[in-house]
Amino acid sequence: MKLREAFIGKKMLRRGAALAGAVLFFLAAPVLEPAVQQILGQAALFSAALTMPQGAVEALRERFAGDLQEDEEPLPPQSSSSSSSAFREESSASSSQTEDSEPLTEDTGEDLPQKRQEEEKGPAPDIPEEHQAALVSKLMTGEEENPAFIPYGAAWVRNYTTMTGSQISQVLKTQAALEVPQEGPQVLIYHTHTTESYEGWDREIYDDRNTWRSQDNTENMAAVGEALAQALEAQGIQVIHDVEQHDYPSYNGAYDRSRETVEEYLRQYPSIVMAIDVHRDAILYEDGSVVKPVAEVAGEKAAQLMIIAPCDDDGSLGIPGWKENFRFAAQLCDRIEQRYPGLTRPIFFCYRHYNLDLTPASLLFEVGTNGNTLEEAMYTAQLIAGPLAELLQEYQGM
Numbered sequence: 001m002k003l004r005e006a007f008i009g010k011k012m013l014r015r016g017a018a019l020a021g022a023v024l025f026f027l028a029a030p031v032l033e034p035a036v037q038q039i040l041g042q043a044a045l046f047s048a049a050l051t052m053p054q055g056a057v058e059a060l061r062e063r064f065a066g067d068l069q070e071d072e073e074p075l076p077p078q079s080s081s082s083s084s085s086a087f088r089e090e091s092s093a094s095s096s097q098t099e100d101s102e103p104l105t106e107d108t109g110e111d112l113p114q115k116r117q118e119e120e121k122g123p124a125p126d127i128p129e130e131h132q133a134a135l136v137s138k139l140m141t142g143e144e145e146n147p148a149f150i151p152y153g154a155a156w157v158r159n160y161t162t163m164t165g166s167q168i169s170q171v172l173k174t175q176a177a178l179e180v181p182q183e184g185p186q187v188l189i190y191h192t193h194t195t196e197s198y199e200g201w202d203r204e205i206y207d208d209r210n211t212w213r214s215q216d217n218t219e220n221m222a223a224v225g226e227a228l229a230q231a232l233e234a235q236g237i238q239v240i241h242d243v244e245q246h247d248y249p250s251y252n253g254a255y256d257r258s259r260e261t262v263e264e265y266l267r268q269y270p271s272i273v274m275a276i277d278v279h280r281d282a283i284l285y286e287d288g289s290v291v292k293p294v295a296e297v298a299g300e301k302a303a304q305l306m307i308i309a310p311c312d313d314d315g316s317l318g319i320p321g322w323k324e325n326f327r328f329a330a331q332l333c334d335r336i337e338q339r340y341p342g343l344t345r346p347i348f349f350c351y352r353h354y355n356l357d358l359t360p361a362s363l364l365f366e367v368g369t370n371g372n373t374l375e376e377a378m379y380t381a382q383l384i385a386g387p388l389a390e391l392l393q394e395y396q397g398m
Helices: 008-014 016-031 034-051 056-063 113-121 165-171 221-234 254-268 322-339 374-394
Strands: 003-005 086-088 132-138 149-152 155-159 187-190 205-207 239-241 274-281 290-297 300-303 305-310 347-350 361-369
Touching: 149 165, 149 322, 155 165, 155 322, 165 322, 187 221, 187 254, 221 239, 221 274, 221 374, 274 374, 290 361, 290 374, 300 361, 300 374, 305 322, 322 347, 322 361, 322 374, 361 374
Parallel strands: 132 290, 155 347, 187 239, 187 274, 274 361, 305 347
Antiparallel strands: 003 086, 132 205, 149 155, 290 300, 305 361
16 A cells, blocks of 8 residues: 655644643543543543434433533544544556455455454453443344334435435435546545544453554554555545544544545545545443444454435535435445345434535445444445445446
8 A cells, every 4th residue: 555645734733732732631641540541531432422322322421420521622423533644546446346246255365354353363352350341233224113214225314304204205316416537536535533443352242441542543443444445446446545643632623624634635636526534433322231233244244334424404504415415325325235235224314514515425434333343344344345336436427
């Protein structure tokens, strides 16, 4: 993989104040009581509070009430990001994989991620009994009897808006209006919250001291984004992958910083029509169990993908192209589900901005949760690249 430094000067200047604050925190950290340090780590679970099931957010707040102080800027209800600003060189590699072929077969020369995990990680470490908590594997899908879930082909939409199901279905009757150029980078992959990470091992318990954060780009969302970028390039899509850690050393303001990054790339590469902000979710139930959304594809575990698509039906969010984003998300999920049933969770259709106004197809991907393993998430990234590449290629020349 070839990477080039980009925009370093500006980003170093704007990080000065945040870095100073981080230095003060780490100098003070050794004198903090262990219990306080644990609370600070557990607070990372708030990063994906938006997508937690009903009641889970309240459970988190109750669990840490009195121990946590609200930040001056509320924590955005999403994920976290990773290190130095860089992007991948343009690639015109084409793929010989057909729609009917199995993903990641022996022809690729690569073992499946789970096999690499077994070879490289070794056995899972023991967790002291007092720090053991349940890790629950679930296949999360739509519910026919629940009007909040709207079917679209083989996929589902979870409605968190005031629009009715019939209104949503009417919007989705029209295909997305998207023009994908033949030349130049077409897709930008980036991470507002790069430092989010995953469970180290596939098992039924987790260590409640885990913060699920890593500044190592081989262990956080940058690794998932890289797996997606490489797989898209193998399908003939030209990709830029930015691995800037917009959430470190300061979590607050991450979306403002990632917006600046995307805007700079768009000025340099106006051919980009799709910007994907790759995160991972977090789901904590009231009993302390963490949910691991997982599907089985070709005999291997894959982290379920959830796409967040914006609704701006009254124009208050400033996302004039929200219908096109939503339509593209629905088309993509339908295509993924047709090929890999169960790989996607229902689309999270909501009144949230998340910089989803910047390109004709701007989407936020939640690849699994903190309960999944990195290998499961990378496998999902590799799987979804085929359907995504095909959909983009169909829009070329339209």
